[in-house]
Amino acid sequence: MTTIELTGLTKRFGATVAVDDLTVTVRAGVVTGFLGPNGSGKSTTMRMLLGLDHPTAGTARLGGRAYAELEHPLRTVGALLDAGWVHPRRSARSHLRWLAAAGGLPVTRVAEVLDLVGLTPVARARVGTFSLGMRQRLGLAAALLGDPEVLVLDEPVNGLDPAGIAWVRLLLQRLAAEGRTVLVSSHLLAEMAVTAAELVVIGRGRLVAQGPTAQIVGTGAVVRVRATRSAALTAALTAAGLDVRALPGDTTVEVPGASAEQVGDVAARHGIALCELVVRQASLEEAFMELTGEQAEYVAVAS
Numbered sequence: 001m002t003t004i005e006l007t008g009l010t011k012r013f014g015a016t017v018a019v020d021d022l023t024v025t026v027r028a029g030v031v032t033g034f035l036g037p038n039g040s041g042k043s044t045t046m047r048m049l050l051g052l053d054h055p056t057a058g059t060a061r062l063g064g065r066a067y068a069e070l071e072h073p074l075r076t077v078g079a080l081l082d083a084g085w086v087h088p089r090r091s092a093r094s095h096l097r098w099l100a101a102a103g104g105l106p107v108t109r110v111a112e113v114l115d116l117v118g119l120t121p122v123a124r125a126r127v128g129t130f131s132l133g134m135r136q137r138l139g140l141a142a143a144l145l146g147d148p149e150v151l152v153l154d155e156p157v158n159g160l161d162p163a164g165i166a167w168v169r170l171l172l173q174r175l176a177a178e179g180r181t182v183l184v185s186s187h188l189l190a191e192m193a194v195t196a197a198e199l200v201v202i203g204r205g206r207l208v209a210q211g212p213t214a215q216i217v218g219t220g221a222v223v224r225v226r227a228t229r230s231a232a233l234t235a236a237l238t239a240a241g242l243d244v245r246a247l248p249g250d251t252t253v254e255v256p257g258a259s260a261e262q263v264g265d266v267a268a269r270h271g272i273a274l275c276e277l278v279v280r281q282a283s284l285e286e287a288f289m290e291l292t293g294e295q296a297e298y299v300a301v302a303s
Contacts, residue, residue, distance in 0.1 A: 001028035001063075001179055002076065002149040004049065008058030011044050011205075018044040020205035021058070026183050026198075028149075031176045033196030033213070034185040037292050041205035042185045043081070046152055050079055062150055074103035074146030080153045083139035088128025092119055092138050095127060096145060105146055113141040118167075132159030140168070150181040157188060169195045193217060193284035203292045217287045223263050226252040226276040236270040237263065252276070 004026035011019040019041040026032045036042050047053040049060040051067035062070065062077055070076045086095050096110040114120045117137040122130070127138065136159050143151060151172070157165045165188075172195060176182045183200075186192050192199070192213075199216050201209040209216055227233045230251040237244045237255060242262065245254045255263050260279050267274050 001181070003027050003063060003181055004150065004152075004183060005061040005064070006045065006049070006058070007061070009045065009048060009055055009060055010057040011041070011048060011053060012056045018205055019048070019055075022202065022205065022207055023058075024200050024207060024210060026181055026200065028181040029176055029179055030197040031172050031182045031184060031195055032198045032200060033192040034183055034200050034202075035189070035192065035288060036202040036208075039204075040202050040292075042202065043154060044205075045202075046079075046081060046154055046183075046185065049152060050077070050081070052081075072104070072146070074099070074105060074148065076146075076148055077150040077152060078143030078146060078148035079151075080136075080139040080143045080156055082154075083132070083135040083158075086127045086135070086138065089126055091124050091126055092130075092141075093123040095138070096141060099142055099145055103146055109145055109147070113144050116144065117141045133161065133164055136160055137164075140171075148180070150183075151175065152183050154185045155187070156184060157186065157191065165191060189285045189288055190283070201288065201291055208291050213284070216291075217282060217284050221256075221282060222280045223255040223258050223260055224252060224276070224278050224280050225255065225263050225267070225274060226250070227267065227272050227274050229272050232270065233267060233272050233274075236266050236272065240266045242266070254280075 006022050006024045009019055009022040022045060034042055044053060048055050049067065060066065067073065092114065093110060096113065097107060100107055100110055114123050117140050119134065119137055119141065122134065127135065130138065136156060140156060143153065157168050160168065169191065172182050172184065184196065196213050198211065199213050225233065228251065230253065234244050234246065234253055242255050242258050247253065260277055264277060
């Protein structure tokens, strides 16, 4: 199995450090989400992995080899970095035939990937007439042309409708289940939460977090509880050493880091009747904001 190994990967553009000593291993067999705020270095990292940018320091390897050392690049790694780079006057079919010829791939593979991504009916249409979603599908077809062991995809579902997004999710999960290495960058965090089994989160070019998606998201579970004697409940929970956050204009409080059993036991011991007690699981968006809040390069100021 071909893994992605980034070791001390660094890229400077003059005085700007785009990627800063990044060391990450992306394993085969699962979809790995590559997350970070705008300007965090995700695209630059992918470009270095694919030999499009040269690292200032460190290495980016595919199964132990740099991209330039691969004997059959299209059979090893398929990439989608920009769905809009195709010549607008070329048809989808001719674009893929050109890629197949350049990569020494059988021309029969063109029809297979066009069918896989649902573009067979428009195979002879000019790409300039395609919607963004159709261009994304063509980009995926190009990435899959060599039946590669590794997929590196930057925002692959941009422009797709809900059915298209669900199709990409299932496709990537199926490809990973076949033993391939799948690295996907996306700002659609809700989609990444259900697509990626593992996450790599970076900010300002440095690694912020890496691990199973459930582990990264699961750290933010919050108990939400409501009682008519809200002040008494807050005092009892605080006395028990729990963190309590009052919600404005309500008798509901949140108790992060506690279990429902802990909160219910405190209320019972103090004779406080509860009107509501629920466990709210944090979303990937909330976990992401907590991890990268100080790493964002562009922050708008509320008026």
